[in-house]
Amino acid sequence: MAEAPWKPEHRLARIAIKGRVNQQERAPANFVFLVDVSGSMDEPDKLPLVKQSLRMLTERLSTKDRVAIVTYAGSTAVILPSTAGTEKSRIIEAIDGLGAGGSTNGAGGIRLAYEQAQQHFQKEGVNRVILCTDGDFNVGISSPGELQKLIEEKAKSRVFLSVLGFGAGNLKDRTMETLADKGNGNYAYIDSLSEARKVLVEQMNATLVTIAKDVKIQVEFNPAQVQAYRLLGYENRVLAKQDFNNDRKDAGEIGEGHTVTALYEIVPANVKLPDGRPLVDDLKYADTPAAPAAVPAQAAKAGPASNETMTVKLRYKQPLADTSVLMEVPVVDKEKKMADAPGDFKFAASVAGFG
Known part of the structure; x- marks a missing residue:
């Protein structure tokens, strides 16, 4: 005082x-990158910055980690099944192949991402969905209240959630913060490569490891x-x-x-x-x-x-x-x-x- x-x-x-x-080595991680590839993400400070950010995070993966990639636009898809962290080139190739277009079925993507996370659940490790979006959910469940109920239900699976917000202008900041709050997770706004490096490299454990x-x-x-x-x-x-x-x-x-x-x-x-x-x-x-x-x-x-x-x-x-x-x-x-x-x-x- x-x-x-x-x-x-x-x-x-x-x-x-x-x-x-924790001074010891980080526990094995089971990550699912959930990427919004709808038309609203087709701007330089959105999907291209998402891809750069996820590439940086991939370079930090340990040999014990696993990563799956799920995308959503008008429909949802598993772009990369859960893959060992040793296969960095395969993971980065999948990231580089992402392109934007279509409407935004965020709820469908969330469900599919949690399914992938639960299939490879690490009992003693880190289990986390990393959602990269501008928050513009306009297909399926789109109201903040309904999305909140969905996330609250998925949080019971003991899979945590990180929400990374990209872009300016139509960024739905409140929706993304609500999702992170209810998903036992955290929210960060990324508007530059240096901010991505801070959140996903310099502060990786603070962002992704819940204590x-x-x-x-x-x-x-x-x-x-x-x-x-x-x-x-x-x-x-x-x-x-x-x-x-x-x-x-x-x-x-x-x-x-x-x-x-x-x-x-x-x-x-x-x-x-x-x-x-x-x-x-x-x-x-x-x-x-x-x-x-x-x-x-x-x-x-x-x-x-x-x-x-x-x-x-x-x-x-x-x-x-x-x-x-x-x-x-x-x-x-x-x-x-x-x-x-x-x-x-x-x-x-x-x-x-x-x-």
């Missing part, structure tokens, strides 16, 4: 997670120290408070070495308006000073005095587990100025300030 650069009397709290990095699923963060603020707060961003990631302990509720995934950052802006309890009035009047029917609307009502109940600003709770599941593990971290504000904050904190604050 340190001062908020845009309002120094407020505090800025950074919650950061980094997935552990924790259904990761949830819950923050409880101490009303004796905090009178108001707001989460910066993450509007489409917020869960109801009762969902935190519910292991049936889907949440986000963390890849190996993957980092996640959340920022809260906090108004300390002693901050008043310029004329001396408190931001929120004391509650008439409570034993403690006012708790703002953003703080759950039960937080206003009298409790032991504490110098803790908040408690951060984290729940996550192992990739193949159904029961979550809980971690709790109490946080005391050390009253740091921005000049004394770590470099990562300053950088995150500058990004949030720009946003």
